[in-house]
Amino acid sequence: MLTNDPWDPAIYPAAAALFSHYGTRLNTDRYLDGLDWMPENLREVISIHTLNAGVSPAKTLALFATMPAVMSTDGVWVPTGGVNEIPQTIATLATESGATIRLGEPVVSVSRGKVVTESAEYDADVVVSGLDAGILERLLGQRVRAPKALSCSGIAVFAVLDEELPPEIVTHSVIMPDDPADLYESIRTKTLPNQTMAFLNYYRAGHIYPNDRPTAAILLTAPPDGKRYGIDHEFVQAEMRRISDVMGLPRELSTMITDHTVFHPEYFAGFGAVGGALYGEGHPWWQSGPFHKPSYSSRRRPWLWRVGASVHPGGGVPAVLGGAMISTNRLLASLD
Structure with a gap:
């Protein structure tokens, strides 16, 4: 259901089975x-999974x-070399098919037949945008209301x-907050x-990525406040202490970090996400x-045409790829 068109009759049996199971819930x-029958702790672990939609x-x-x-049940699979191999491979397929990828060239306006950047103008029969919905509307010259809620x-x-972490530490770990409701409220109130x-x-050295030293990505869910946070910020330090303790x-x-880079809401906002909201408007x-x-x-x-986290089925590499497949199939069908 993440890779098939929502209106494709082929998904109707699966959708009917799901809705029959869910009922009015x-x-x-x-x-x-x-x-x-579900223990409260397990319920919280499953429900907080929705933050993957922001x-x-x-x-x-x-x-x-x-x-x-x-x-x-089915497992979660990662490409050899890490998730970054997916966009790199897609970029290779595109360029070998004749596409030109231009980076560091912010778009300033979009209109029928034309895309204007800070340094050039491009004629276009079709425009495909992966931008946040509100940002795209502004580039189209539309008045945009402030979003009521953000992801x-x-x-x-x-x-x-x-140094390496103890051998029992797995590749991916999730550390829950004691009060998930407080986290949801913090996102709402920014x-x-x-x-x-x-x-x-x-990532142990050479395990998935071609790193010659152990590396870690410490990812903290944060409010879409558009602010910059460094590694020395008390919130970041407190969470690293909590992770270490748990x-x-x-x-x-x-105390184990020898080099680092930090991405934060201000950084993500620079890619066209209001307040740094990773999945756009809620x-x-x-x-x-x-x-x-x-x-x-x-x-x-x-x-x-639109792709990216702003359209169905949402954010995250698998979902964005699914949405791109659906959008592309519709686009190609419209050209027949």
């Missing part, structure tokens, strides 16, 4: 509330409660470590939470699937 919160479990379809079960942002510390959902992605590390992570749960806004295209602008 169509959002993640309501569905999990109906599972009386919003709370009250704003996502019940499908998000099913996805962890699918992943735990989460993040603070990402990419670090080189001075304030720092007391604790956040944190990921520790740990995982029983022999030393605090902050929407009600029912505005998902075939009812997702914005859509891949519109009758008003048949020359303009």
Whole structure:
């Protein structure tokens, strides 16, 4: 359902089976509330998975409660060399097919038949945009209302470590906050939470990536406040201490880092995400699937197509690839 068009009849049997199972409990919160047998801690682990869409479990379809079960059954697969191999391979396929990729050339306006950047103008029969929906509307010359709600942002510390972590530390770990509701509220109010959902992605030398020293990505869910955070910020330091304590590390992570880079909401905002919101504007749960806004295209602008985190099925590499496949298939069909 992440790679098939929401209106494709081929998905109707699967969709019917899901809705038959969910009944009237169509959002993640309501569905999990109906599972009386489920321990509260497990419920919180599953429900916080909705932050992969950038919003709370009250704003996502019940499908998000099913996805962890699918992943735990079928596994999660990573390309040799890491996830970055996916965009690099797509870029290679594009250039070898005759495409030219231009970087560091911000777009200043988009109109029918033309894209204007800070340094050039390009004629275009079709425009495909991966920008945040609101940013694209501004480039089209439209008045844009302030979004009522935004998805989460993040603070990402990419670090080189001075020694390997204990052998029992796996590649991907998730550290839960004690109070998930406080985290959801912090995203809504654009304030720092007391604790956040944190990921520790740990890569031993030469295990997945071609790194010759151990590295770690410390990923902290953050409010879309558009601010800059450094490694010395108290929130970042407190979360690294908490991660170290919860995982029983022999030393605090902050003392093991020899080199690092930090991405933060201000950084992500520079790519066209309002406040650094990773998944754009938040929407009600029912505005998902075939009812997702914005859509891949519109009758008003048949020359303009959208991909990326702003369209169905949302953010994250697998979802964005699925959305790009759906949008591309529709585009090609429109040219027949």
